Amino acid sequence: MAISLNKGGNVSLSKSEPGLKKIMIGLGWDARSTDGADFDLDASAFMLGANGKVPNDNAFIFYNNLTSADGSVEHTGDNLTGSGDGDDEAIKVNLDGVPADVHAVAITVTIHDAEARRQNFGQVKNAFIRIVNDETGTEIARYDLTEDYSTETAMIFGEIYRHNNEWKFRAVGQGYAGGLAAMCAQYGINVA
Amino acid sequence: MTLLTLGANAPVPAGDLSVLIRHGSLSGAEIDVSAFLVTSAEKVRSDADMCFYGQPSVADGAVTLAGSGNGETRFAVAPSRIPAGVEKVIFTATIHENRATFGQLADIGVDVSGVQGQIPCAGMTETALILAELYLRNGAWKVRIVGQGFNGGLPALATHLGVEIADPAPAPASPPASTAPTPAPNTVNLSKVSLTKQNNAVNLKKDDGRFGKVRINLNWNQKTKKKGFFSRGSSGIDLDVGAFIETHDGKRDVVQALGNAFGDFSRPPYVKLLGDDRTGAVSDGEWLEINGDKWSEIKRVLVYAFIYEGVPNWQETDGVIRILVPGQPEIEVRMNEFGDRRAMCAVARLENDGGQVRVTREVTFHTGQRDMDEAYGWGFRWSAGRK
Numbered sequence: 001m002a003i004s005l006n007k008g009g010n011v012s013l014s015k016s017e018p019g020l021k022k023i024m025i026g027l028g029w030d031a032r033s034t035d036g037a038d039f040d041l042d043a044s045a046f047m048l049g050a051n052g053k054v055p056n057d058n059a060f061i062f063y064n065n066l067t068s069a070d071g072s073v074e075h076t077g078d079n080l081t082g083s084g085d086g087d088d089e090a091i092k093v094n095l096d097g098v099p100a101d102v103h104a105v106a107i108t109v110t111i112h113d114a115e116a117r118r119q120n121f122g123q124v125k126n127a128f129i130r131i132v133n134d135e136t137g138t139e140i141a142r143y144d145l146t147e148d149y150s151t152e153t154a155m156i157f158g159e160i161y162r163h164n165n166e167w168k169f170r171a172v173g174q175g176y177a178g179g180l181a182a183m184c185a186q187y188g189i190n191v192a
Numbered sequence: 193m194t195l196l197t198l199g200a201n202a203p204v205p206a207g208d209l210s211v212l213i214r215h216g217s218l219s220g221a222e223i224d225v226s227a228f229l230v231t232s233a234e235k236v237r238s239d240a241d242m243c244f245y246g247q248p249s250v251a252d253g254a255v256t257l258a259g260s261g262n263g264e265t266r267f268a269v270a271p272s273r274i275p276a277g278v279e280k281v282i283f284t285a286t287i288h289e290n291r292a293t294f295g296q297l298a299d300i301g302v303d304v305s306g307v308q309g310q311i312p313c314a315g316m317t318e319t320a321l322i323l324a325e326l327y328l329r330n331g332a333w334k335v336r337i338v339g340q341g342f343n344g345g346l347p348a349l350a351t352h353l354g355v356e357i358a359d360p361a362p363a364p365a366s367p368p369a370s371t372a373p374t375p376a377p378n379t380v381n382l383s384k385v386s387l388t389k390q391n392n393a394v395n396l397k398k399d400d401g402r403f404g405k406v407r408i409n410l411n412w413n414q415k416t417k418k419k420g421f422f423s424r425g426s427s428g429i430d431l432d433v434g435a436f437i438e439t440h441d442g443k444r445d446v447v448q449a450l451g452n453a454f455g456d457f458s459r460p461p462y463v464k465l466l467g468d469d470r471t472g473a474v475s476d477g478e479w480l481e482i483n484g485d486k487w488s489e490i491k492r493v494l495v496y497a498f499i500y501e502g503v504p505n506w507q508e509t510d511g512v513i514r515i516l517v518p519g520q521p522e523i524e525v526r527m528n529e530f531g532d533r534r535a536m537c538a539v540a541r542l543e544n545d546g547g548q549v550r551v552t553r554e555v556t557f558h559t560g561q562r563d564m565d566e567a568y569g570w571g572f573r574w575s576a577g578r579k
Contacts, residue, residue: 033352034340035318122199123340147329150199150336 259476
């Protein structure tokens with residue numbers, strides 16, 4: 001059962017999905033069928049310390065850095081067009097393997113080159129981001145980007161965070177101007 | 193009122209909707225706006241789900257092309273009557289024969305019963321555009337501004353939406369017989385037939401002899417720039433459309449606003465005039481409807497236009513007569529290339545040619561009904577009338 005999220009809504013992963021060990025964040029969209037530049041959406045993860053920043057660049061999991069040093073967070077690879085069914089990009093998190101000094105994992109979705117290509121989520125067909133129990137396939141939460149974030153080009157999907165020895169998911173759903181570079185600045189990464 | 197940008201969506205008011213597309217015009221290129229009723233897979237169920245100039249009312253009137261002219265196209269949508277299985281109504285604009293790109297327009301406005309959006313067109317290379325879509329979301333209708341399309345024009349768009357297109361019409365230089373549209377089964381012929389001096393007749397074939405509702409539209413522009421004191425809606429030019437009808441039993445009728453002879457659709461003469469646009473400000477002008485299902489009873493129809501008020505100069509009126517037969521290409525006759533000052537213009541003859549509709553362009557000018565009657569040998573008795 002998927003939970004419909006409001007901005008800032010919290011889902012206790014251990015309560016809604018007891019025994020949850022592995023989660024998958026899926027990002028999907030349809031390949032462009034009209035003429036023009038492809039829609040290239042990117043899912044990324046930031047493994048954050050207590051100060052809300054990444055301790056080093058390796059804690060930023062994205063299309064050019066697919067796996068965290070500890071192996072607990074893994075990006076399955078960059079999809080440049082949205083071709084293929086279902087989730088077109090996925091980030092898998094092995095909750096038990098996340099190092100103790102990681103307090104939260106922030107998940108973002110951005111449109112590559114959105115400004116130059118003059119694109120937003122509303123122009124992309126069937127764009128969504130969701131969080132799934134990777135062992136059972138049960139969808140825990142989903143955002144419809146095309147419909148509900150139509151005029152945005154980037155958003156913070158949410159944060160998986162530790163609270164009293166359990167993992168929770170906080171749906172942020174906050175649109176963000178400036179794309180992935182702005183996200184990096186927010187989480188303490190200097191972009192070359 | 194916020195203006196929806198590309199990609200943005202918003203709910204639309206409940207009830208029947210009026211959709212207005214403001215596209216402006218391009219010199220030397222015609223813009224056609226159409227609506228497609230599609231399933232969740234974004235395909236039409238059949239070619240009957242395409243609402244365009246050749247098929248202005250679809251799904252039992254759930255979506256109708258309510259009129260076009262002056263750079264605008266209007267649709268009426270009754271969401272409650274949209275058939276189950278149709279999840280979207282996609283509004284498109286295409287440039288006839290790809291003679292220009294949408295980049296030549298500044299922008300296109302979309303207005304769905306007051307919910308407004310805008311598509312900036314600068315830099316566009318497309319010749320066919322999906323403008324906006326009405327779509328079902330959680331049981332309610334919403335509108336999304338799309339503004340994406342195809343450089344390949346109408347054929348690419350039609351393929352995208354699951355419509356098969358017949359081969360384009362031959363070049364206008366071909367003899368009229370070969371331009372007579374004979375759409376293959378399950379294809380929609382998207383060619384538009386313009387009757388000109390060189391290409392002045394077309395034969396519309398229909399296997400069962402029934403033509404549905406044949407609609408004849410007269411539209412014109414008020415030319416205000418040369419006569420500054422004429423304001424739109426006051427003392428401008430008033431054009432009227434009318435018809436002489438002869439049935440096979442030899443009975444002859446006149447249908448026109450003058451004398452309040454509005455005719456009857458379901459009984460003889462099977463021709464009805466819808467209202468009377470006195471100013472040209474009604475953007476879709478005047479409509480005359482012929483009951484094509486009764487075509488077997490009709491021998492001939494002479495469609496005419498006359499200048500009821502204003503300066504009788506046809507060039508100034510920019511008048512266009514369009515003849516729309518369901519499932520057939522639109523026929524267009526323009527009167528603006530003539531500067532004739534006689535007020536009466538015989539535009540086209542529709543004749544029953546062995547059960548088919550043979551349309552012949554006339555565009556001859558006369559001083560009045562009586563004069564035209566004599567020229568075409570109808571034999572009415574005339575007396576002066578005023579509406």
